Amino acid sequence: MRNKNNSFAHSIGWNLAGAGIPLAFAFFAVPSLLAGYGNERFGLLTIIWALIGYFSIFDFGIGRALTKLVSDRLGRKNTEDLHDVTKTALFTMGFLGVVACVLLTATAPLLASALKLDDSLRTESIVSLRILAIGIPFVILSAGLIGLLEARADFHAINKIRLLMGMLNFGAPLLMLTWTHSLVPATVALACARAVTTAMYFRISTRNGALDVSSGHFNRRNLKELLGFGSWITLSNLISPLMAQLDKVVIGSVVALHLLPFYAIPGDLVNRLSFVPIALVGVFFPAFAAHWSAGEPEKLASLYKDAAIVMFAVVYPIALGIYALAPEGLSIWINEQFSHQSTPLLHWLCAGLIINSAARIPHALLQAAGRPSITAKLHLIELPIYAVALWQLLLHFGIIGAAIAWTGRMALDYLLLSACSALAIPGSRRSSAIMIIAVAAGIALMVAIALLPSLWMKFALSLSIGLTGIALAAPIVFRLRHND
Structure with missing residues (x-):
């Protein structure tokens, strides 16, 4: 019998759980955190939390490199310098983590001033940011x-630890509220959680043979190879958040902040729903x-x-359900x-979610083929x-113009x-063309279903298509195995 842990279904399930369960926990934890810490401290x-993510760049x-x-070498069964690559990468990341720690420690007073907090919170914010800085090297090493x-x-x-870290990300500050409303203990708890989970990743890596502390050496040739690939990833990671936040900034300046x-x-x-396509593509990339x-093009x-x-089969039903039931859902949720x-x-955003999710597949394929420069240049x-x-679009259509632009x-x-x-990997041309047609047809169907007068009919059709998606995707993910 083949090991179920080697199946794509098992990996995708854990990826979804590792991101989805903490997100569900956050839904319930955030109101208590907001009430306990108050608007300024919660802000x-x-x-x-944002800095923890941002400093991971x-x-x-x-x-990613x-x-x-490592996937390259395992695929070619050429593992002679595998431990050299690993040691070079982790040593370099540790050094970069220390640099990031020093940078955040030094700039903490400037960041605190830029936040325009009350004077009573200034010292607390500086101390909290400097404690956070201690956790940054662990964040980078974990990556x-x-x-x-x-x-x-x-x-x-990976996801057993990721799930734990996701829960601690919200649970640790919530637990600290039982003693104090200050953010300093909460930040200490977050930094300690990062250190503990990094130690857990290290232990698993050494136990399964992925990391051998007694083998391998720092190698400049490997460093050049890692940075040659990784520098383009970094450029994309710098541009993507800028494009992700640009719409909100421009809305506030062009239209009106209250909108x-x-x-x-x-x-x-x-x-937040992007955790689903991220979980899927994370399994396919290696x-x-x-x-x-x-050298297996077929x-x-x-x-x-x-x-x-x-x-498409997994993301489309989610986007369809939200699109079709948006008026009723938003009325119940807000007003x-x-x-x-x-x-x-x-x-408009649901249509964008489908398109963006589909785009993650050629994006991952290009990076896997050693072409991260293409994705970075496209972002530029x-x-x-x-x-x-x-x-x-904002000037001519108001805030809906932002959704159209996105x-x-x-x-x-x-x-x-x-x-x-399609140009880099000719074998992908047919599949790429079919998927573009499927995405366009899917969006057209989504619009048609939303125009139906009956709520129950929209719900029934969305559910039926969702079940069809599961029936289509399940045999594929259960059939696929790692290292086949």
Whole structure:
């Protein structure tokens, strides 16, 4: 009998649980955190969470590069310098983590001043940011160890720890509220949680043979290879958050700040749902890299087709359900006036979610084929186009223009990525063309279902299509195995 832990279904299930369960926990924890810490301290806590994520770019893309290079070597069964690559990557990431720690420690007073907090919170904010700085090296090292484990398809181990860290991210500050309303103990708890989970990743990596502390040496040639791949990832990671936040900034300056919640709330909902396509593509990426390095174009093209089908079959029903039931759902969740304003925006954003999810497959394929420069250059091209389109659409259509601009950028990104992947990997052309047609047809169907007069009919059709999606995706993910 084949080990179920080696199946894509098992890996995808753990990826979804590792991201989805903490998100559900956050839904219930955030109101208590807001009530306990108050608006200003909770605002500072959200900035601390954001900084933890943002400073992870200091890994210079080496975590993703490590997944790629280890997958390459395992795919070619050429593992002579595997421990050299690993040691070089982790040593470099540790050094970069220390640099990031020193930088945040030094700039903490400036950041605290920029936040315009009350004077009574200034010292507390500086101390909290400096404590956070101590945890940054662990965040960056964790990214490297996760990359190492992903290359070996050990998603079960990764997500057991990721789930724990996700729960602690909200649970630790909540627990500290039983003693004090100060953020300092909460930040200490978050930093300690990062250190503990990094130690857990390290222990698993050494136990399963992914990391051998007694073997391997720092190698400049390997460092050049890691940075050559990772630097393009870093460029993409710098541009993507800028494009992700640009719409909110421009809405506040071009339209009116009081209208921002009508866009930000549905936008945040759609953004949080991105954990689903991220969980899916995280499993396929190392497999893409292994097949590419092993010189198996037919298997790579077949896996690309399977990945595209699974992505569409899983994400489309979610987007369809939200699109079709948006007016009623927003009325129940917020109120009828909010629903009237935000439903058209949510409709555009749901279409963008489908397109963006589909685009993650050619994006991963290009990176797995050692072409991260293409994805980074596309982001550079898209940024000015998106900025101009956003500005003009906001001026002419108001806040719905921001949703149109965002979805338009997703469509441009998807078409460019599909074209580039088809040129780089000819075997993917047919699948890419079919998926573009499927996405367009799916969006048209989504619009048609939303126009139905009966709520129950919309619900029944959405549910039926969702069950069809599960029936389509399940045989594929249960059939696929790592290292096949």
